[in-house]
Amino acid sequence: MTEEPYIVFGSPIIGSEEISSVVKTLETCWIGTGPRVHEFQRAFAEYTGAQHALATASCTAALHLAMVASGVGHGDEVITTPMTFCATANAIVHTGATPVFADCRRDTMNIDPAAVEAAITPRTRAIVPVHFAGRPVDMDAISAIAKKHGLLVIEDAAHAIETVYHGRKAGTLGDIGCFSFYVTKNMTTGEGGMVTTNDAELARKIQIYGLHGLSADAWSRFSDKGYKHYEVVFPGFKYNLTDMAASLGLVQLPKLREWLVRREEIWARYDAAFADLPVTLPAPPEPNTVHARHLYTLLVRDDAPVGRDQFLAEMHKRRIGTGVHYRALHVQPYYRERFGFRPEDFPNAHFIGERTVSIPLTPKLSDRDVERVIVAVREILGGGSSR
Numbered sequence: 001m002t003e004e005p006y007i008v009f010g011s012p013i014i015g016s017e018e019i020s021s022v023v024k025t026l027e028t029c030w031i032g033t034g035p036r037v038h039e040f041q042r043a044f045a046e047y048t049g050a051q052h053a054l055a056t057a058s059c060t061a062a063l064h065l066a067m068v069a070s071g072v073g074h075g076d077e078v079i080t081t082p083m084t085f086c087a088t089a090n091a092i093v094h095t096g097a098t099p100v101f102a103d104c105r106r107d108t109m110n111i112d113p114a115a116v117e118a119a120i121t122p123r124t125r126a127i128v129p130v131h132f133a134g135r136p137v138d139m140d141a142i143s144a145i146a147k148k149h150g151l152l153v154i155e156d157a158a159h160a161i162e163t164v165y166h167g168r169k170a171g172t173l174g175d176i177g178c179f180s181f182y183v184t185k186n187m188t189t190g191e192g193g194m195v196t197t198n199d200a201e202l203a204r205k206i207q208i209y210g211l212h213g214l215s216a217d218a219w220s221r222f223s224d225k226g227y228k229h230y231e232v233v234f235p236g237f238k239y240n241l242t243d244m245a246a247s248l249g250l251v252q253l254p255k256l257r258e259w260l261v262r263r264e265e266i267w268a269r270y271d272a273a274f275a276d277l278p279v280t281l282p283a284p285p286e287p288n289t290v291h292a293r294h295l296y297t298l299l300v301r302d303d304a305p306v307g308r309d310q311f312l313a314e315m316h317k318r319r320i321g322t323g324v325h326y327r328a329l330h331v332q333p334y335y336r337e338r339f340g341f342r343p344e345d346f347p348n349a350h351f352i353g354e355r356t357v358s359i360p361l362t363p364k365l366s367d368r369d370v371e372r373v374i375v376a377v378r379e380i381l382g383g384g385s386s387r
């Protein structure tokens with residue numbers, strides 16, 4: 001029997017449209033930040049309903065820019081969840097502010113508004129909720145807390161491109177939204193990100209700070225309208241997206257709808273196939289929301305025949321890639337040592353971090369791939385093959 005192909009976790013769909021779009025951009029010789037980025041920004045603003053969308057090199061850059069442009073810095077505290085990718089909290093550290101964790105809920109894995117409220121001090125400046133796995137945070141509660149205490153809300157919408165909460169898209173629910181187009185995300189530009197906001201002044205700052213702090217961007221500087229001097233108005237960053245990357249994004253954006261439908265299909269098959277196993281399945285989506293289905297996360301229960309790490313190894317043996325989203329941030333060495341956290345400080349994040357595993361969910365999976373994943377999970381967790 002020939003060996004089964006490896007199912008790569010989070011592998012993107014890159015088809016002929018993507019390839020020819022990038023090639024066309026290359027042929028124009030305008031491969032830096034130019035017309036394709038502007039087009040992508042307009043398309044993304046339209047997609048989310050935000051008034052302004054500004055492309056960045058990554059979501060990490062987007063988060064950092066969003067905070068710096070909002071004036072977050074030394075002496076400030078920013079509240080976020082320990083159940084997130086390290087970039088969320090790292091970006092806070094890079095502004096000079098102090099990250100303050102508020103525990104997540106066990107069921108939704110999203111930040112708990114009651115824990116946010118309890119973490120507020122006179123130094124709190126902002127809240128960075130993360131729409132975990134594509135499930136919207138309870139934004140009514142977060143917005144109410146922010147309003148009461150005069151805080152900024154910066155959404156980490158890296159998992160949440162398609163997420164809708166009470167009729168509004170993620171990224172438009174707070175003051176600023178930050179998106180990721182990293183390879184494994186719901187759409188990709190290779191590396192890339194986007195900031196969304198309805199605040200014109202913030203948008204202007206984000207645009208300037210994201211390209212060295214120059215008063216005019218490279219596109220208008222090097223256009224055929226003649227040379228124009230630039231002014232340095234801020235010690236900014238090199239956080240711009242390229243036209244090559246934007247040309248990928250422009251053809252992926254219209255496919256999001258169809259890809260979400262496919263992931264919903266795979267999700268439903270997993271839910272049905274694993275219902276009798278010693279695992280905790282993802283909670284059903286809340287009413288009046290769209291879950292972006294970025295990650296299908298299983299918690300391997302303590303009564304399962306294998307632990308989480310052994311489960312990961314067994315999946316690999318069956319040539320199936322998995323992910324862990326995430327081991328809680330407060331137990332990572334930097335955060336643990338710098339802030340003196342103990343695992344039990346955020347017990348829900350720690351509990352999830354020790355048991356969670358993400359199995360393949362990309363729309364690239366064939367029905368046969370999905371079946372292979374199901375058979376493997378059932379075999380490893382003692383569910384047998386009969387269903």
Ligand SMILES: *Cc1c(COP(=O)(O)O)cnc(C)c1O
Binds near residue numbers: 058059130158
């Ligand atoms: C992927 C991710 C990021 C960082 O995105 P990049 O585009 O890789 O910088 C930030 N936050 C969360 C929750 C993520 O999953």
